[in-house]
Amino acid sequence: MGRVEAIWVKPGAREPMEPVSSATLVAGRGIEDNADQSGRRQVTIVDRSAWNRATAEVGMDVDPSARRANVLVSGIELEDSGGRVMRLGACRIEIHGETKPCGRMDEAQPGLRAALTPEWRAGAYGVVLTGGPLSLGDEVAWE
Numbered sequence: 001m002g003r004v005e006a007i008w009v010k011p012g013a014r015e016p017m018e019p020v021s022s023a024t025l026v027a028g029r030g031i032e033d034n035a036d037q038s039g040r041r042q043v044t045i046v047d048r049s050a051w052n053r054a055t056a057e058v059g060m061d062v063d064p065s066a067r068r069a070n071v072l073v074s075g076i077e078l079e080d081s082g083g084r085v086m087r088l089g090a091c092r093i094e095i096h097g098e099t100k101p102c103g104r105m106d107e108a109q110p111g112l113r114a115a116l117t118p119e120w121r122a123g124a125y126g127v128v129l130t131g132g133p134l135s136l137g138d139e140v141a142w143e
Contacts, residue, residue, distance in 0.1 A: 002075030002140035004088060005048055008065055010035045017065050025091045027131040031070055040096045045086070046123035048074040054115040054122075066108035067116075069099070069123050073140045079120040081142075085129065089138030092130035099123040 008017035012035050024032040030042030046069040055062045064072050071088060081095045101116035116122040 002073050004071060004134065004136055004138045004140060005074050006064060006072035007134060007136065008068075008070055009033055010068065010070070017068055019065065022133060022135040023070075025088070025093075025128045025131045025134055027128050029131075030128060034070065040127060041099075041125040042127045043071065043093055044069040044099050044123055044125045045071045045073055045078065045088075045093070045095075046099075047076065047078045047121075048072055050078065050119060050121040050123075053119070054112065055109070057115040058109050058111040060109050062109045062112060066105070066112075067123065068104065071134070076140050076142070078124045081120070081124055085143040086126070087139070087141050087143060089134045089140075090130070090132040091128065091134055092143070093126040094129050095124045095126040097125060099125045 007020050007023050030037040046067050051064050082097050084095050086093045098120045099122045101113045101122040105113040
């Protein structure tokens with residue numbers, strides 16, 4: 001069993017991610033007040049241990065908010081999780097695929113994009129099946 005370590009909301013394209021202590025997930029849409037809503041990429045998730053492996057490769061401690069994901073989790077692996085359903089607190093997310101690292105990762109730290117490429121280190125994305133409140137410390141598990 002894992003837990004939610006951080007939650008971020010993106011107010012707009014290329015704008016800084018805003019850390020929040022709680023958020024509301026809306027079924028079929030995504031995170032309330034987040035710029036990216038609907039479609040197949042309603043929520044993006046990154047795993048703390050995968051992030052730490054990538055930053056260790058580049059030899060620099062980069063804050064996970066640089067990944068521009070919505071949720072940082074610990075205690076759960078994301079690799080090859082496409083098609084699985086994850087519980088984030090009372091919410092349910094169907095994982096649709098791997099989030100590929102973009103060029104902005106090298107803006108945060110040279111070499112980070114390449115370090116995030118293996119093992120789904122850049123995270124996963126999915127759709128909200130069951131919405132509700134999400135808070136720091138909530139349990140995370142696979143169904």
